[in-house]
Amino acid sequence: MTDSNQPGLFDSTPPDGDGDANAAITLARYAEQAYLDYAVSVVRGRALPDVGDGQKPVQRRILFAMQAMGLAAGAKPVKSARVVGDVLGKYHPHGDQAAYDAMVRMAQDFSLRYPLIDGQGNFGSRDGDNAAAMRYTEARLTPIAKLLLDELDEGTVDFVPNYDGSQQEPQMLPARLPVMLLNGASGIAVGMATEIPPHNLREVAQACVALIKQPQLPDAELHAMIPGPDFAGGGQIITPAADIAQIYGTGRGSLKVRARWTFEEMARGQWQLVITELPPGTSGQKVLEEIEEITNPKVKSGKKSLTPEQTQAKAVMLNLLDAVRDESGKDAAVRLVFEPKTSRVDRDEFVNTLLAQTSMESSSSINLVCIGTDGRPRQKGLRDILVEWVAFRTHTVVRRTRFRLDKVTDRIHVLEGRMLVYLNVDEVIQTIRESDEPRAALMERFKLSERQAEDILEMRLRQLARLEGFKIEQELADKRKDQISLQELLDNPTTLKRLLIKEIEADAKQYGDERRTLIETAERAVLETKVLDEPVTVIVSQKGWLRARQGHGHDASQFTFKQGDDLYGAFECRTTDTLIAMGDNGRVYSVPVGGLPSARGDGQPVTTMIDLESGTRIVHTIAAAPESRWLLATRGGYGFAAKLSDMVSRQRAGKQFITLETGDEMLRPVPLFEGATHLALLSAKGKFLVFGLDECKSLSGGGRGTILMGLDASDKLDQTVPIGARGLRATGIYRNKLTEDILAGDALAPYVGKRARKGRQLDVRPKQPVLSPVLA
Secondary structure (H helix, E strand, O other): OOOOOOOOOOOOOOOOOOOOOOOOOOHHHHHHHHHHHHHHHHHHHHHOOEOOOOOOHHHHHHHHHHHHOOOOOOOOOEEHHHHHHHHHHHOOOOOHHHHHHHHHHHHOOOOOOOOOEEEEOOOOOOOOOOOOOOOOOEEEEOHHHHHHHOOHHHOOOOEEEOOOOOOEEEOOOOOOOOHHHHHOEEEEOOOOEEEEOOOOHHHHHHHHHHHHHOOOOOHHHHHHHOOOOOOOOOOEEOOOHHHHHHHHHHOEEEEEEEOEEEEEEOHHHOEEEEEEEOOOOOOHHHHHHHHHHHHOOOOOOOOOOOOHHHHHHHHHHHHHEEEEEEOOOOOOOOOEEEEEOOOOOOHHHHHHHHHHHOOOEEEEEEEOEEEOOOOOEEEOOHHHHHHHHHHHHHHHHHHHHHHHHHHHHHHHHHHHHHHHHHHOHHHHHHHHHHOOOHHHHHHHHHOOOHHHHHHHHOOOHHHHOHHHHHHHHHHHHHHHHHHHHHHHHHHOHHHHHHHHHHHHHHHHHHHOOOOOOEEOOOOOOOOOOOOOOOEEEEEEEOOOEEEEEEOOOOOHHHOOOOOOOOEEEEEEEEOOOEEEEEEOOOEEEEEEHHHOOEOOOOOEEHHHOOOOOOOOOEEEEEEEOOOOEEEEEEOOOEEEEEEHHHHOOOOOOOEEOEOOOOOOOEOOOEEOOOOOOEEEEEEOOOEEEEEEHHHOOEOOOOEOOEEOOOOOOOOOEEEEEEEEOOEEEEEEEEOOEEEEEEEOHHHOHHHEOOOOOOOEEOOOOOOOOEEEEOOO
16 A cells, blocks of 8 residues: 655645745655545545545445435335436536446345445346446435435535535535444555455444443454354454454455355255355355366366376265255345265365365455545544544534534524513514514513514414413423533533434444354364375475485485586475465465475476566575465564465465565575574674564564564664574584584573664674574
């Protein structure tokens, strides 16, 4: 995401800074300013939702236009074309199809967790079928849309002129709940994008109430109230709770979501697997197409035959699956039926294979970018969004209270004038009859205001009856009570908070429902290839050629390579393990060790086994057991720990795992061996720091990590070494001889500190030492 604080991007400044419209500017400067203006227009006017009402401009205008047309939940629906015409003609000078598409999405119960429009007719399907043309469909608002529109006429928000100045439209809708979190949002702007998942109404309301009561609510309690997204189609989130909390803290990350299923028992011991819920963005049609692609693969472009991966995937699937059909319909929104080859097929293996090879288990991105209360787009954490919405709601309630107080005060003023008439009815009538200017006469005789005098002159004679006097007296007493209570809201923050909480809880009770998406941690489904489990040594060359040699304990000096190439590393592992290749952009790629070529030849380049992005190169490679832990650090001083299994990707295109700043580079990953208690770090300028391994954060989902070592602007991190009780060795040339210094115990103590410190100059004999742990 681009920096939203970039000067000039969200501030209106003249190109040359002096405001002179006739000043000459360069074409480059003009183009830059014009593009920035365009960027602001797209960000604010189209792509990003507002934290206050959670709507993009087109959605806001559709809702406002439908309310103005009287299309409340109980009203008779009208043709969608009428709504679109009103929206375009009065508020939204863009394409009709774009407005209709936005309207269709607001009516789809599989797209929005809480649909705001009640669509009549064909509004599309989960399988990607388009909605019918707008001349065929009809629409009206849903009951929950009242949360956005009910208080529009009570002075809660500002109104601004429309595009041609002929109409007034709301700058914001006075949302009674944080709709942006309830329904989520998705959009691509200029230089930034947003992907906000939907959440459960009751959970979000509970969190808002808790933050109103306790603004410093601990993050742990907040995340306990909102444990994760609640997708419209249900499904199961298998990402650990700690990772979800981290995503909510930063506002960015990725969740693993899978389908939910049941087993149905059939006659004669047979059974079938029934998928009842799918992850977001996945449809029954898409799953069927994926199954078809696996069981009837096509030769890839540029290839003469099927790849080994295609052949293997086909064999595995046909060995387990006999038939699949989509039985979804009115009675069941999602019902995919999978029949096994025989009843003896292992059920767990059957499910795992389907999840691993289709989008029934997939990733769901989260990028909480929105326009804040300050009008600037920014990536925000969950707490920031809730706090800003509470501030927005407090402001709208204060404005509503002032509006109501003004109306009540005005009514009291009028009633006081009427009461004066009732008490002096004969004199008032005589004054009116005898005066050429009765309004001025009444004002002078009875000390009335112009507003009161005008009201008295418009009264009918029937309103002078005794019963009417009692009604005026009773209404006046009621209005004065209302005036006191409204003034109390404005004067007493505690009373205002109680009202906020009461209204939020009432709305949650009226519109809330049960959570649909199950949150339960589970291991990712990985297609397990039947490979003989044997010890093997993976040989990696500096130019990225891979090969495998049976057994362990080989002499690395005996390995041969192509001319100009040399050994990068030899990894002793098992044939069932995975090799991880790391690109210079922080992306990681997986290659099964069991499928590597034999060491009898030169092997194959790793680039033939993965889909490497253009302009990217592989900089590091590791191969080890899934549970092995590794330290991933950069020359900029950042790093974190992760298991090798965390880096595994099912896609040949890999996945983004390490966040690198511009100009930063990865250091070679180092294994965190059993018994390691500390991390030792050495900078290029000889600064040395040792701190406890427990201070290094573990990130299963990857990221940038934390600062491991504080570095001067001209310094870089050079080496990272895990160490145990025996300390470490510093090896290098001293007086023309290979020299080795051991640092352990008291010799190491002066360098021990806290993570992110700068350390102190390393004092060993070798001037450019290579550090390694002492293991034995």
